[in-house]
Amino acid sequence: MEKLPQSQQPQHVFSNYIEEKVRRSETRIFKAVFPDLTNHYDTLFGGTAMQMMDEVAFITATRFTRLPVVTIASDRIEFKKPIPAGTIVELVGKVVKIGNTSLDVRVDIYVESMYAEEREKAISGTFTFVAIDKERRPISVLANSPLPHSGDKKE
Template identity: 35%
Template sequence: MEPATRKASESRTIMTQLIFPLDTNHHETMFGGKLMEYMDKVAAISAMRHARKQVVTASTDSLDFLAPIRVGEVIEVEAFVTWTHRSSMEIYVTVESENLYTGDRRKTVTAFFNFVALGADGKPSLVPAVVPESEEERSLHASAPERHQLRRKRKQDRDRN
């Protein structure tokens, strides 16, 4: 029997990576696409922890690059489920970079990823509701229905064209 709810903290996932020259562009800052790959992986793990099912990425929105990430810095990519609909889950992903020599840390990227859980038949499958606990989780949970409506509107507009 699937639980009706799961705590947001149960889906929290963190990945730490050291940034090497091959991860960067000619400005010696991290490739955005490489960072998005890490973010998608961490978001997928978070979604699977919540749903306990296979998941697929449905969309990404509000991907905001706030500061560059440089060679030699460490990044921490963190994700957790903020809200669920029937089979979809919104996952908030943040990236912090750290200069290991000075200890300076800064938030460098934020985004919302949206995943759909799949059943054994490969079709969308119901997911448990998420229960926010911290102030950040409650705030993101409260604002999620508005983001969900904006995503639905974008999809409807796309489908009309």
């Protein structure tokens, strides 16, 4: 079956495909905050939180593109609430913007008590990734897409 150029395909086909990729690439990881991850205030060290966030963002970007990706930027990491030792955190990564060769992943960290149902958003930030080829040159983030692609795709 011949594939129509994207400009001749119904727009909803492309939109539905992208929405499904975003949904399927969402990444959730839980971690216990033990004392070895904390600073002198007995709260999660900010640098450790950023490392965890970049890892979740990388996994999300890789699951979305199924291509090699590299982090090129992080934007406005907001530390809204301290995360004490002895809590559980959930890191949630979701693709929030899609360009031609780059995409943005939003990562939120939620903190919850180990022994109660309390849960709050504690840290948020956005990470930008570029898809690369074997020569480490930028390529389309939709290069593995079964749909034809061209130009800049934004969401």
